[in-house]
Amino acid sequence: xxxxxxxxxxxITAYLLGMADREDANHVDACLDCYARVERAxxxxxxxxxxxxxxxxxPEQFWxxxxxxxxERVTPVQRTPFRRWLWVPGVVLGMLVLVFLxxxxxxxxxxxxxxxxxxxxxxxxxxxxxxxxxxxIQNDLQRPVPRALEPATLLVQARNNIAQSNKRHxxxxxQE
Amino acid sequence: MxxxxxxxxxxxxxxxxxxxxxxxHEEFDEIVRLxxxxxxxxxxxxxxxxxxxDTLTQECFLRAYRNRSRFRGEAKVGTWLxxxxxxxxxxxxxxxRLAFWKKFSSSEEYDLDLAETVADERATxxxxxxxxxxxxxxxxxxxxLSVRQREVFLLRFxxxxxxxxxxxxxxxxxxxxxAHLFRAMSTVRRRVKEQYADQAAL
Numbered sequence: 558x559x560x561x562x563x564x565x566x567x568x569i570t571a572y573l574l575g576m577a578d579r580e581d582a583n584h585v586d587a588c589l590d591c592y593a594r595v596e597r598a599x600x601x602x603x604x605x606x607x608x609x610x611x612x613x614x615x616p617e618q619f620w621x622x623x624x625x626x627x628x629e630r631v632t633p634v635q636r637t638p639f640r641r642w643l644w645v646p647g648v649v650l651g652m653l654v655l656v657f658l659x660x661x662x663x664x665x666x667x668x669x670x671x672x673x674x675x676x677x678x679x680x681x682x683x684x685x686x687x688x689x690x691x692x693x694i695q696n697d698l699q700r701p702v703p704r705a706l707e708p709a710t711l712l713v714q715a716r717n718n719i720a721q722s723n724k725r726h727x728x729x730x731x732q733e
Numbered sequence: 734m735x736x737x738x739x740x741x742x743x744x745x746x747x748x749x750x751x752x753x754x755x756x757x758h759e760e761f762d763e764i765v766r767l768x769x770x771x772x773x774x775x776x777x778x779x780x781x782x783x784x785x786x787d788t789l790t791q792e793c794f795l796r797a798y799r800n801r802s803r804f805r806g807e808a809k810v811g812t813w814l815x816x817x818x819x820x821x822x823x824x825x826x827x828x829x830r831l832a833f834w835k836k837f838s839s840s841e842e843y844d845l846d847l848a849e850t851v852a853d854e855r856a857t858x859x860x861x862x863x864x865x866x867x868x869x870x871x872x873x874x875x876x877x878l879s880v881r882q883r884e885v886f887l888l889r890f891x892x893x894x895x896x897x898x899x900x901x902x903x904x905x906x907x908x909x910x911x912a913h914l915f916r917a918m919s920t921v922r923r924r925v926k927e928q929y930a931d932q933a934a935l
């Protein structure tokens with residue numbers, strides 16, 4: 558016995574979702590038409606579900622690639638215990654290398670003996686400049702007149718020459 | 734039958750028994766393997782872009798891995814992963830809402846692209862047509878839903894979650910989930926019905 562008119566679409570939807578009120582639920586259970594509508598709706602939803610799953614289906618390679626990509630991005634973040642203790646031997650190894658290099662350095666570059674000093678280029682240039690200066694001083698010392706007084710000496714010499722020639726003229730004139 | 738993801742052991746173990754950093758590579762690989770298909774499927778249903786769904790799926794697992802210490806084992810791993818995935822999808826849609834709708838709301842090209850993507854795996858022309866038709870139906874049905882309705886609908890009817898699980902995943906109250914579900918369901922049913930009617934008329 559049907560106690561009411563057929564359910565509307567909202568009531569069918571509510572029934573499908575398990576949310577129908579008691580009156581609608583009783584009607585659907587009793588009415589073949591409404592029950593058929595509910596079943597049709599259920600099939601539609603099932604088709605929709607199948608279609609969506611179809612849509613999201615991918616070949617196995619896709620999932621493998623996706624998983625590999627995820628795991629590759631996860632791996633650098635992961636801190637394994639191995640890496641945690643790796644720094645200890647790393648530091649020890651570094652110190653050993655440093656000590657070894659400090660010992661090796663004198664062997665590779667031996668300290669020169671005091672007798673055979675190898676001059677560097679700037680040292681050589683300085684030495685040359687000093688030598689030149691000494692030669693110049695030596696030359697200056699050997700001059701009869703210091704270099705600075707040379708012009709004055711020349712003036713005195715010229716005046717003496719003039720005076721001497723005047724004297725000669727004067728004495729020559731008296732003789733004539 | 735697809736493997737289920739209700740296997741919280743690995744993650745719960747990682748979060749509770751092991752130290753927070755102690756989850757092994759193999760354990761996490763197993764979690765990815767068990768859950769990646771469902772996460773991808775839901776993300777594809779929400780964002781409706783296969784490349785983007787792939788990217789967001791990867792991002793979802795990365796985020797889960799980085800925040801694994803926050804997983805307390807109260808919910809199922811799958812629920813927790815879905816929550817992350819849905820948050821990612823929401824963030825993405827929020828940031829790119831304009832571009833997203835401009836690109837996809839009325840684009841038939843996109844449907845065809847997707848149909849070709851899927852059809853690559855299927856040889857016969859009949860199968861190709863069937864897939865295209867199914868896609869068209871799914872997309873058009875989901876198109877009218879809001880993002881929230883789409884989430885709830887996909888979780889209920891595609892992933893077959895209970896109202897409580899959906900509420901846990903979306904952080905909505907069960908009553909609100911029911912309301913969204915009812916509206917989504919009504920819209921989809923109406924839309925699918927119209928499509929069948931159109932087909933019958935042809």
